[in-house]
Amino acid sequence: MKEILLLRFSAMGDVAMLQPILRQALAQYPDLRFRLLSRPAFAPFFAPIDRLEFVGIDLEKDYQGLGGIWRLSKELQKGPKPLAIADMHNVLRTQVLGPLLSWSWGIPLAKMQKERGAKKKLAAPKAHKNIQYLRSHHLRYADVLAKLGFPIDLSAELAPPIFEGSTALAPFLAPQGPKLGVAPKARYAGKTYPLELMQQSLEALLAACPNLQIYLFGGPSEGQEFSQWPIAQSKQLHIVAGQLPLSDELALMSQLTAFLAMDSSNMHMAAFFEKPIVSLWGASHPAFGFYPWRQPLEYALLPDYEQFPMLPSSRNGSKMFKGYENAMASISPQQIVDKLLPLLQA
Structure with a gap:
């Protein structure tokens, strides 16, 4: 061996x-x-x-x-x-x-x-940049x-990994209907969709898809925050953040119909299972090479680059240009609903 x-x-x-x-x-x-x-x-x-x-x-x-x-x-x-x-x-x-x-x-x-130089150039404070996609x-x-002598065919079909969940998953999986995972936050504010708009998006999705089940992923402190949302009173919204160990979160992700995420670790975890992932981008951009595994680029929603022409501003979202703090608000809740509904109803 x-x-x-x-x-x-x-x-x-x-x-x-x-x-x-x-x-x-x-x-x-x-x-x-x-x-x-x-x-x-x-x-x-x-x-x-x-x-x-x-x-x-x-x-x-x-x-x-x-x-x-x-x-x-x-x-x-x-x-x-x-x-x-x-x-x-x-x-x-x-x-x-x-x-x-x-x-x-x-x-x-x-x-x-x-390619640190190319990434730095892509994040330069220059309007209407010629965005060239870097190697993923x-x-x-x-x-x-x-x-090292081991070339790989990345197009080869492979069954998704199987994560064995604990009995703690049972109440999360019991509800019937399409299951949407949502990771509303990212490490940096520059790549986190405004939370009030996220709530509007989820409310619109529940209205359009009456039997939809929504699962909110994130850290323990985020779970506490999500519980204060008005929409948290809905029986179709389930707060996963802070409730399950990572192994169970992965097992739950494997059972979802689709996922909605920022440019974040949850996005890449959900990609293990090759389910549809709609991703929202702000300070960062798929061109940096951090797009989720085997996801079509049309599933990415970007800010209005006419209104915010110097984007992207950072490889990892840690920096945002002055005056661009609300760039992600140019992605409307309706855009999110329009992108997700066909995936949930497929």
């Missing part, structure tokens, strides 16, 4: 994007296995995958600074020697850890190429494996 050691510690959405690529690789190379180093919280993403060993590494707690990376390299060298190392992150920590292990073991190392991160991950 040939083993590749993979390095990818963050961010949550980027780690999630790695999952379908590893599944494709393992399906196409029966004699291949992976050992993935990442943050412990992300382990549920990879639980259903055979021939993948997930090693949870808490860099902030256990391996801080260059001294911590050196100690981690020494600990890893006590374990089995892999065939090669795939740096799927290419940040300072992996730029130190990868070469240390490669040199000590005498094995090849391949790194992900990020799914393809960039596959490129690393190809450099």
Whole structure:
């Protein structure tokens, strides 16, 4: 059995994007296995995958600074020697850890190429930019494996992963009707749709699709916030945020009809199951390469670029141009309803 050691510690959405690529690789190379180093919280993403060993590494707690990376390299060298190392992150920590292990073991190392200059140009404060789509991160991950001698056919059909949920899922799955997952928030305000407009969108969807069941995903504090929404009184709205562990959230996502999300980790988690995902974009843009796995581009809703001509402003949504704070409000609730209804009623 040939083993590749993979390095990818963050961010949550980027780690999630790695999952379908590893599944494709393992399906196409029966004699291949992976050992993935990442943050412990992300382990549920990879639980259903055979021939993948997930090693949870808490860099902030256990391996801080260059001294911590050196100690981690020494600990890893006590374990089995892999065939090669795939740096799927290419940040300072992996730029130190990868070469240390490669040199000590005498094995090849391949790194992900990020095109940081092209991404910076795409986010420049310039009006009416010629937006060129960069290589997707799914393809960039596959490129690393190809450099190590394992090219992948990403068009190959593969059944979605099966996540075994706990009995806590039963009350969420009991209601009949199409099931829409919604992740109303993102890490940054610049890529979060105005919450009052989100509520209007959900109210319009419930009016148009009377037996629709809506599931709100997010962090524990967001669940508390969602419970204060007027629409939360509806028996057809179910707050998942803060109620289920990540493994159960994934199992629930696998049972949904469609999903509505910002450019966020929930978007990439929902993409594991290749159900329709309507995504809303603000400061960021699909052209940066972070579009969800196997989703048609027509499912993306963008701000009015005539009204906000300098967009996009950031690769990850962390920066928004002054005066552009309400750009996402130019996406109307009716646009969201029009995009989702055919998918829910299919």
